[in-house]
Amino acid sequence: MSQKSAVKAVSRKDMTRAQWTWKEMKRNWIGYAFIAPFCFIFLLFTVCPVLVSIVVSFTDFNLLQVPNFVFLDNYIRLFLDDDIFLIAIKNTFVFAAIVGPASYLMSFMVAWFINELEPRVRAIVTLIFYAPSISGSVYLIWGTLFSGDSYGWVNGWLLKFGLIDTEIQFFQNAKYVMPLCIVVALWTSLGTAFLSFIAGLQGIDRSLYEAGAVDGVRNRWQELWYITLPSMKPQLMFGAIMAITGSFGFGGVVDALCGNPSVDYCAWTIMHHLHDYGGARFEVGYSSTIAVVLFAIMVGANSLVKKLLNGIGK
Amino acid sequence: MAKLRTRRHRVVLSRSIGGDAGITVLLVLLGLFMFLPMVYVVANSFKPLDELWMFPPRFFVYHPTFDNFKSLFVLMNTSWVPFSRYIFNTVFISVVGTFGNLACGSLAAYALSKIMFPGRKWIFKTIRLSLMFHKTVTAITNFIIMSALHLVDTYWAIIIPAWGSTLGLYLMKQFMETNISDAVLESARLDGATELRTFWTIAMPMVKPAWLTLIIYSFQDLWNSGSSIYVYSEQLKSFNYAIGQITAGGIKRAGASAASTVIMMAVPIAVFVISQSNIIETMGSSGMKD
Numbered sequence: 001m002s003q004k005s006a007v008k009a010v011s012r013k014d015m016t017r018a019q020w021t022w023k024e025m026k027r028n029w030i031g032y033a034f035i036a037p038f039c040f041i042f043l044l045f046t047v048c049p050v051l052v053s054i055v056v057s058f059t060d061f062n063l064l065q066v067p068n069f070v071f072l073d074n075y076i077r078l079f080l081d082d083d084i085f086l087i088a089i090k091n092t093f094v095f096a097a098i099v100g101p102a103s104y105l106m107s108f109m110v111a112w113f114i115n116e117l118e119p120r121v122r123a124i125v126t127l128i129f130y131a132p133s134i135s136g137s138v139y140l141i142w143g144t145l146f147s148g149d150s151y152g153w154v155n156g157w158l159l160k161f162g163l164i165d166t167e168i169q170f171f172q173n174a175k176y177v178m179p180l181c182i183v184v185a186l187w188t189s190l191g192t193a194f195l196s197f198i199a200g201l202q203g204i205d206r207s208l209y210e211a212g213a214v215d216g217v218r219n220r221w222q223e224l225w226y227i228t229l230p231s232m233k234p235q236l237m238f239g240a241i242m243a244i245t246g247s248f249g250f251g252g253v254v255d256a257l258c259g260n261p262s263v264d265y266c267a268w269t270i271m272h273h274l275h276d277y278g279g280a281r282f283e284v285g286y287s288s289t290i291a292v293v294l295f296a297i298m299v300g301a302n303s304l305v306k307k308l309l310n311g312i313g314k
Numbered sequence: 315m316a317k318l319r320t321r322r323h324r325v326v327l328s329r330s331i332g333g334d335a336g337i338t339v340l341l342v343l344l345g346l347f348m349f350l351p352m353v354y355v356v357a358n359s360f361k362p363l364d365e366l367w368m369f370p371p372r373f374f375v376y377h378p379t380f381d382n383f384k385s386l387f388v389l390m391n392t393s394w395v396p397f398s399r400y401i402f403n404t405v406f407i408s409v410v411g412t413f414g415n416l417a418c419g420s421l422a423a424y425a426l427s428k429i430m431f432p433g434r435k436w437i438f439k440t441i442r443l444s445l446m447f448h449k450t451v452t453a454i455t456n457f458i459i460m461s462a463l464h465l466v467d468t469y470w471a472i473i474i475p476a477w478g479s480t481l482g483l484y485l486m487k488q489f490m491e492t493n494i495s496d497a498v499l500e501s502a503r504l505d506g507a508t509e510l511r512t513f514w515t516i517a518m519p520m521v522k523p524a525w526l527t528l529i530i531y532s533f534q535d536l537w538n539s540g541s542s543i544y545v546y547s548e549q550l551k552s553f554n555y556a557i558g559q560i561t562a563g564g565i566k567r568a569g570a571s572a573a574s575t576v577i578m579m580a581v582p583i584a585v586f587v588i589s590q591s592n593i594i595e596t597m598g599s600s601g602m603k604d
Contacts, residue, residue: 021432030509031431038422039437041478046444049452049459056455063458106344113341123590125341127583128349134586135579136538136554141355144568153354156371187348192481192597199597220333234601241445241602249448252540256558271450278454279543287454295451302446 050295056288063282074289085290087265088273091178092248092294095269096301098182100247103189104240110190111197112224126198133191142184143257146170171258174266181267184257185250193239193246200235204228233309240305248298251275270294355579358572359383366568382569386577389560389570395548397556404553407469408536411476415532418477420525423486424513428499438487442602444480453543460544471544476536482528485596489524490517492599523592530589534582554578 015023025032057074061067078085114125132138145153148169155167170176204227209217212227229236251271258267261276270290278287353373358366360378390397426434426441456475457466465471494517502512518525540554557574560567586593 024430024432028429028431031425031429031434034421034425034429034509034513035434035437038418038478038483041418041474042441042444042480044459045456045475045478046449046452046480047440049455052455052458053452110341110344113337125345126590126594127587128345128352130586131352131579131583132348134534134538134582135352136582137540137558138352138355138575138579140571140575141351141358144358144572145351145354150369151367151371153371153373156369160370187351190348192600195593196597196600199594200601202594203598219330232601234603235597237602238600245446245448249450251450271448274450274454275543278457284454284458291451291454295447298447298451299443 053288053291053295056285057292059285061285061288063284067285070285074286075293077286078289078293084265084268085270085273088268088270089293091267092269092271092297094178095182095185095250096244096247099185099189099250100244100301103186103247104193104243106186107190107194107239107243108197108236111194111201112228115198115201122198126195129190130194133188133194137256139184139188139253140256142180142187143171146176146180148172172263174264177258177262177267181254181257184253185247188250188253189243189246191242191246193242196235196239196242197232200232201228204231236309237306240309241302244301244305245298248294248301270297355572355575359569359576361569361572363569366572382573383577386560386570386573389567393556395551399549400551400553400556403469403550404537404539407472407539407552408533410469411473411536412529412532414473414477415479415482416525416528419479419483419528420486420518420521421513423483423490423524424517427487427490428494428496428517429509441480441484445484457543466544467547467550468545469550472536472539472542476532479532479535482531485531485600486521486524486528488599488601489596490521493524494520523595526589526592527596530585530593533585537582 056067058069058071059067060070060073110125110129114122117125147153147155148167148171150156150159150167152167152170154170155164158164159167168176170180208227208231209223212223217223217226249271251269254262254267254269254272261268261272270293274287274290274294277283277290281287350373357373357375359382360375360380361372362377362379362381365372365376425431426438460466460471465474498516499512502516503509507515538554539552540558542552545551557571557578560571560574
């Protein structure tokens, strides 16, 4: 930013960088005033907690006693002594690795499919796909559809056609819990990323396609790869962040459908582990360690995907 | 856009029938997957008890009735905390939280996009980073901060953090960057308008879709907030939480719980239907460069 201003002001040369910054700060003081209310709350409830978690993760703080500095003990315990955490980390990765990309692909595919529809039809289809993600606890209906008694819709029909003899306890059987939770999570996952893709596709300049056609783009797949995807890279980036963050954070769905804890911890995620130690056992030091690990995983996954997406259309 | 024409080439680009058919089939299948559970919720809410508990279960309702909604209201009136209190809580939290988020968020978005103060890039990078992790990460530490501030078990424990939420702010900042020309702002400044006045009378009217989007995101989020670890008094809990309690009532309550789910989802869906075009317009500039 200092380079940009240098063109405008001649006197820039006579000042040190610090002097210049100070002058700019004074000249634009109103900017700080505007951002202050937001920044205060943001720092207090978002930045501060992350920093505090990192510090606390090296202590044995438990809300009652004066915390001791224990260095890496919490991290060692987490990865070497805590079997349930290992289950949690595995489940979290399985969830995220399936739900994240699947919801991302589904969002993009649907947005792309409906892009060429008439505006009014498009609005209705958008609503159909978007509605589950904004309807609060409506995913509980999956609990009714897959309920463990013969009144559950799936069990009822399986019994009727004689495919099974006794009802399947979908949410009490480790074999079904994960796949079902993944399906439900997918069902609620067409959110912000989806809308962003729709808008991104609408925003692409039509003349690019015409130019592409002249240059020998022959079918819609080539058009997608050479024109559409590169043109909406910023939206793809934003959508990826939304999809990844969402895919790591849907422990609530699991709780509501399978109970907490789920059978044999088969759908236990890092998020559950965090709440167990922080909310129920008050081991704040240890739960902060879990939070830091989760934070690192989310930010790491996001940075990785950002790098991957930069390769599109190259 | 099935066929594109230019002057030199008669038909430049055509869609293969196979591709069209494949896409349609896939879209219909995905659509059914998304739509049928929603239909089932609505159908259930109108089913009389004997249809809810019949074997084999039916998908659609044959003798629709409003009994479930009636019994929901009876249940509401007999609950320990009056149901109107839960509704009041949710409405109060949603309205105050959204209003604060709009005020803080739009001021910040304007400053970040249109006032060239040193440090703004750094602040924006931090905001962008905050989009990358879920807020459960900070829940436990936040609890400690809130109890230090004596906010635990008050409405403010939910409302104040909402004022600092970043998604709406991010979208608004991106939208302002592409949709407000600096020249217009500059001429207002030269005419002697204060920055606050420029913001209020010139910038804000130009970004109506963005602040509508911020309102809707914030409202949806707060409307759907269920039980929170920061609030434990029954009188302060949300409508969504109360509905969870009804659903937990088991077989007897199946009808009422379906009815309550329908009421709960009707609000955000109605809001989205009204504001869809504005949200999509805002999303047009949501992209993340670099």
